[in-house]
Amino acid sequence: MRNDNQSSLGNSLTDFILVGISDRPWLELPLFVVLLVSYVLAMLGNISIILVSRLDPQLQSPMYIFLSHLSFLDLCYTTTTVPQILFNIGSSKKTISYGGCTVQYAIFHWLGGTECIILAIMALDRYVAICEPLRYALIMHRSLCQQLVAVAWLSGFGNSLVQVVLTVQLPFCGRQVLNNFFCEVPAMIKLSCADTTVNDTTLAVVVAFFVLVPLALILLSYGFIARAVLRIQSSKGRHKAFGTCSSHLVVVSLFYLPAIYMYVQPPSRHSQEQGKFISLFYSIVTPTLNPFIYTLRNKDVKGALRRLLVRIRRLCRS
Structure with missing residues (x-):
């Protein structure tokens, strides 16, 4: 009977209170300014990357197709969370509806799962470009790139669907904070008043697939890349090969390190105080820095951006 009552209570929820930093009101204004500036920069940076990747004829290789999808993911990441965070910081009623909360974590985990796969695909692309340069165009043809991107988006959706189906069944008792x-x-999961063993286990399995497996493939790819680069005779050639990979490695680190902390260990074991700031990091800092x-x-990207700016100036003058 208690479980039935809990379930019915959980299904009739209307609002969740999002604490954020309401216990430290002196931090709200600085955080609001930082988030607003970061959001504007993330929007401008990622939209610029998408535009030049799609419009510039010199950026039509698979690498830039994947980069445009990564920028679109980052754009959606920030838009899913930051406007609502800004609204709550500026409001005395820091709440979100049950339906809004469900939609938010559904989209957030869809995007997160997709980005894990996209980053692994980008590592595969770099592996083929450096280790199989003569066969690169033959292997990484447009049709394969489109299929890989479709698999990434569908896999991310599958991740979200599993998490949402399990999470919406959790009962929540008392004050929903x-x-x-x-x-x-x-x-x-941490907020639920029921046994969350199934949710913890499922989350761990899904994370192993979407975080650890792609990360292992990325590290394996870069192991082969490092071996191939060390065989290059000229220092200029080694520098160029390293330059094509270094940006991706930095982005992988910014994305995976916080994700591993948040999701590899069970939610019931990590500190929520630390966890919420780490969540803030990969939902706004990483998407802002990536472009x-x-x-x-x-x-190539810098050159494409200059050409885009010149084109915009000409249109404005005419």
């Missing part, structure tokens, strides 16, 4: 800036599955990392380290 989420010690986080936004809704995500680990915080929801700048790729732009600063990539001459």
